[in-house]
Each structure stands twice: as structure tokens, then as C-alpha cells.
Amino acid sequence: MAGGLVRYRHLSRKSSHRQALLRNLVTALVQHESVRTTWPKAKETQRLAEKLITLAKRNNETSRRKATGILYTPHNLLPKLFGELRNRYAERPGGYTRVLRTEPKSRYDQGDSAILELVDGPRDMRFAMTAAAVARDQRLGRPSNDLTLLNRNKVTRFRPDGKEAFDAMVKRVGEMRLGGKGTADAPMDTYVRRNG
Known part of the structure; x- marks a missing residue:
């Protein structure tokens, strides 16, 4: 099918691989509060991270179950997500993450590089x-x-x-x-x- 609306970036991966990649990046983002990756991966991870922090702000049993399904190590990261990050973004209506374009990682690989970070944190x-x-x-x-x-x-x-x-x-x-x-x-x- 030529043309048409693309609802998300496929990242040259099948569905299960793409979901695993995004879950891994979001887990690293919650853990370290800053991740360096390619620009398309950062933009797709940003969408999932915004949803995850919105779930944390709701702070009910359903949102905890959904967050457990997204994070790879929920037993380590749920206290941080539903504690520190929820309190940090309690008054912010949205825009919890920021994507900053950077120089390519090496002179041989000239792909668009970016840093995905949580705003208002210690590594802002x-x-x-x-x-x-x-x-x-x-x-x-x-x-x-x-x-x-x-x-x-x-x-x-x-x-x-x-x-x-x-x-x-x-x-x-x-x-x-x-x-x-x-x-x-x-x-x-x-x-x-x-x-x-």
C-alpha cells in the first residue's frame, strides 16, 4: 500500500521486538532518568514514558498493574515511579520528558542521535x-x-x-x-x- 498515515514508527522491527525495545528503554529511563539512543527510538520511547508517568499520577491498582506490565523490573522501579516521580510531576500537566538531538555517536555511524531525559530531575x-x-x-x-x-x-x-x-x-x-x-x-x- 503506497502512502497512507503511519500511526507510529515501526523501527524496522516486528511487533514483539519493537515492544521489547521500547519497554527496555523506558525501564532504563525510569532507572537512570536519562538515556542516549537514536532519535526515532527516543521519540517512540517518549510516547510510552509519558503514558507511564500519567499512570503513576493516577496511583490506583489498575495503573499499578499496567505499569507492572510495561517495566521489566517492576519490583525495583515501582517505588520510584509511584513515589519520587509521581510527587515530582504532581503539578505538571504534561511534558514529563525531553528529547535533545545530539551529534552522531561515531563518525562512521551518522544516524541521528538523541538524549531522552526526564525533566526537572537531577540530570536535567x-x-x-x-x-x-x-x-x-x-x-x-x-x-x-x-x-x-x-x-x-x-x-x-x-x-x-x-x-x-x-x-x-x-x-x-x-x-x-x-x-x-x-x-x-x-x-x-x-x-x-x-x-x-
Whole structure:
């Protein structure tokens, strides 16, 4: 059949293999909160992960049974899913995951690569990158641009201690960059001392 609407990506696998792949990626996502894979796999896994977190927010016996059927190690991950993650996303209406495109994994395999991560977590990459941009702007003594301010609003909106955590991250990144000395040449001084 030529043309037509494709409801999901088949990922060049038969149904059972595709479901096993997606279950494995979702299990790794819940366990590690960040997974690196190809972009099409990340987009399909994102759909399943969003449904899984919605099940956790319902927090009834039916949703626990469905989540048990999705995860490969439910006895290890159900407490985290129905505890920490449910509380983290209690006020968020949706958008629990983020897919970030990255460079290909190797120069020989040029497939689209991506990172699938849970938002508002300890490994939130946009949170860290926005904090680094604000720290750079503060170090250079210039105001942040509109995109940085928009990202700052996005990463702090649904966190319970968003502004305080963001300010602490900006301070930590600024100290790392300055090496604790207060000068812009501190990383070069450290490099010269180590390498003679």
C-alpha cells in the first residue's frame, strides 16, 4: 500500500521486538532518568514514558498493574515511579520528558542521535546549560538575552524550589569556571601547574 498515515514508527522491527525495545528503554529511563539512543527510538520511547508517568499520577491498582506490565523490573522501579516521580510531576500537566538531538555517536555511524531525559530531575541538561549561560553572562557583566530568560522561566516553573536551586547551580558553575580564585585565568593556571 503506497502512502497512507503511519500511526507510529515501526523501527524496522516486528511487533514483539519493537515492544521489547521500547519497554527496555523506558525501564532504563525510569532507572537512570536519562538515556542516549537514536532519535526515532527516543521519540517512540517518549510516547510510552509519558503514558507511564500519567499512570503513576493516577496511583490506583489498575495503573499499578499496567505499569507492572510495561517495566521489566517492576519490583525495583515501582517505588520510584509511584513515589519520587509521581510527587515530582504532581503539578505538571504534561511534558514529563525531553528529547535533545545530539551529534552522531561515531563518525562512521551518522544516524541521528538523541538524549531522552526526564525533566526537572537531577540530570536535567537544559537546567544545567541555562545555568551555565547565566553564569557566563554574569561573569562578562552583560544582561542575559531573551532566549536565556525564557529557558530560565521554563526550567524553574514547575520545580518546587526552582529559583533557589537555579541560583545555587549558577553559583556552582561560576565557581567551577573561576576555579575558586576569582579570575578568568584560573583554569589556565591550573593547567600550567599540572602540566608544568
